[in-house]
Amino acid sequence: MATRRPDAPASPALPSLETPTLTKAELADLLFERLGLNKRESKDMVEAFFEIVHGSLSVGTDVKLSGFGNFTIRRKAPRPGRNPRTGESIPIKARHVVTFHASQKLKAQVQGDTPSKEDFE
DSSP states (O other): OOOOOTTSOSSOSSOOSOOOOOOHHHHHHHHHHHHOOOHHHHHHHHHHHHHHHHHHHHTTOOEEETTTEEEEEEEEOOEEEEOTTTOOEEEEOOEEEEEEEEOHHHHHHHHTOSOOGGGGO
């Protein structure tokens, strides 16, 4: 069993890498609390939003959320790859990937350059 040195700091010097996750259930709860929708309507609204985003991206349509960012579909060409364990060459097929680019507003708010909505209340 490892023991802590008396002169060692009690907490690590680096912040935790663990980040909280915002779930669909938490989004539905926020709609319930802030808009006064009932819980069923809140849950259905969150599910409908994500169904629309999934559906749009599935057919190749970009999704733009004003003030938040853009989800775009990018085509990756086929390319040669390599199995890192065996060194064997493996062809990687062409595929489509979803990319996200944050808006300037979101970037500024994350950096603390603009006051958040709560600062005005």
